[in-house]
Amino acid sequence: MPTILMNGASRGIGLHAAERMLDSDPTLRLIVMARGEQPPLPRTSMLRADLTSLDSLRKAAAQISEPVDGYVGNAGIQMTNATTPTADGFETTFAVNVLAHFLLLRLVPLAEGARVVVTGSDAHFGDFRHNLGLVPAPRWTDPDRLARPNPARSGRGAYADSKLGVLYLVHALARRGVNAYTWNPSFTPGTGLVRADRIGNVLFRRVFPLIPGVNTAQRAGAQLAAAAVGPLAAPSGSYIDRSSVVPSSPESYDEAREEELWAAAERLTA
Numbered sequence: 025m026p027t028i029l030m031n032g033a034s035r036g037i038g039l040h041a042a043e044r045m046l047d048s049d050p051t052l053r054l055i056v057m058a059r060g061e062q063p064p065l066p067r068t069s070m071l072r073a074d075l076t077s078l079d080s081l082r083k084a085a086a087q088i089s090e091p092v093d094g095y096v097g098n099a100g101i102q103m104t105n106a107t108t109p110t111a112d113g114f115e116t117t118f119a120v121n122v123l124a125h126f127l128l129l130r131l132v133p134l135a136e137g138a139r140v141v142v143t144g145s146d147a148h149f150g151d152f153r154h155n156l157g158l159v160p161a162p163r164w165t166d167p168d169r170l171a172r173p174n175p176a177r178s179g180r181g182a183y184a185d186s187k188l189g190v191l192y193l194v195h196a197l198a199r200r201g202v203n204a205y206t207w208n209p210s211f212t213p214g215t216g217l218v219r220a221d222r223i224g225n226v227l228f229r230r231v232f233p234l235i236p237g238v239n240t241a242q243r244a245g246a247q248l249a250a251a252a253v254g255p256l257a258a259p260s261g262s263y264i265d266r267s268s269v270v271p272s273s274p275e276s277y278d279e280a281r282e283e284e285l286w287a288a289a290e291r292l293t294a
Contacts, residue, residue, distance in 0.1 A: 028252065029088065029132060031057040031075065031124075032098030032143070037209055039063060040245020041098065045253050052253070055092065057084055057099075057128075075099050075124040076110040078293055085131035093135045096252045097125040097142040106182035107173045114292070115173045121186035123171065126193060126289040129202075137203065141252045142194055144206040144263070145187040147180075149273045155184075156211070162188040164281065167288035189285060191263070191276035196286045198261030199279075206272065207251040207264045209244040239266065 028045065032038040033056045042065055046052055054068040062070045073084035101120045108116045114123060125142055134140070146154035150161025162184040163177075164170070170185050177185075190206055197204035247266050258264070263272040 025051045025053055026093040027053045027055060027090070028094040028096060029055045029057065029092045029128070030096040030098065031073070031128075032100060033096075034058050034060065034062050036241045037143075037212065037244045037248060038096075038098040040242050041096070041248035041252065042068070042245075044246050044249035048249065049253060055088065075120045076116055078112050078123075078127060081124060081127050082131065085128055088132050091133040091135035091138070093138050094252060095129060095132065095134070095138065095140045096248070097128070097140070098248065099124065100143055100145075100186075102183040103179040105175075105179045106177040107175050109173050114171050115182060117179065117182040117186050118171050118189070121183070122189040122193060122285075123289060123293055125190070126286075127293045129197065130290075130293070134202070139252065139256070140194075140197060140202055140204040141207050141248070141264075142190050142204070143248070144190045144194075144208045144272075145183070146208060146210055147184040148188040148191055148276060150184060150275075159184050162275070164188055164275070167285045168292070171288070171292055188273075188276060191272050192278070192282040192285045193289070195261050195277070195279070196282045198259075199282075203260045205251060205256070205258070205260070205262055205264055207248055208266065209247065210239050210266055212239040212241060212244045 030042060033042040042054060046066055055071060056062050056068055057071045057073040059074045071084045071087060074080040099120060101117055103117050106115055110116055110119045129140065147159040148162060159180045164185060194204045194206045250267060251264050258269040262269045
């Protein structure tokens with residue numbers, strides 16, 4: 025009976041993905057990490073965890089004694105600012121979108137051949153074609169600085185930085201022998217991603233879904249499920265845009281930055 029550890033499964037894309045994965049494999053068991061209540065799903069156990077707290081993540085990970093066959097890191101957040109600290113003093117967006125996944129993947133035992141999928145974003149490209157001018161381009165710098173609150177950076181800018189960081193993390197994992205992939209839902213309004221932004225949340229839920237051709241939470245959930253448990257003819261480290269393996273941004277291929285981020289994440293989560 026395969027077991028997958030998942031976060032970001034309580035609503036929207038993640039909930040649809042969890043339902044699709046369970047429907048596609050009657051032997052699959054899910055361990056869902058969540059801070060609040062999780063909708064009832066078959067063959068699913070829940071671990072209470074707050075992704076903004078390293079101590080909470082350590083306690084949750086310590087409850088997983090058997091190796092898991094996969095990790096779906098779908099949890100993510102976009103803030104209205106880059107000044108909100110976590111209990112550990114980190115900038116919240118970077119803490120949730122990068123450090124939480126890093127720490128869990130260091131603490132939770134992975135079975136041989138386990139597949140890791142972390143949700144990325146078009147925001148890492150930083151151009152109008154991918155972002156429609158809604159998110160500024162990432163401005164990558166020292167990861168120790170990115171991990172700290174910064175009043176000179178906007179919340180959306182911090183989000184773009186963090187999603188570039190996801191690519192760096194996945195590439196570093198692939199070099200270390202992990203079957204790791206970044207999955208991108210592309211523009212998917214109707215989710216709770218920008219729930220911290222009152223105006224943005226209204227636009228995201230009620231206006232943007234009317235744009236022709238945008239992705240939907242249900243369709244994106246099926247795509248994430250396929251990336252997590254479906255056939256995958258792509259090398260580790262690949263970028264899956266919805267259902268297609270494509271190159272990520274040229275900036276996302278930088279081994280020096282990837283190793284710098286890895287070393288910083290080790291220090292920051294030690």
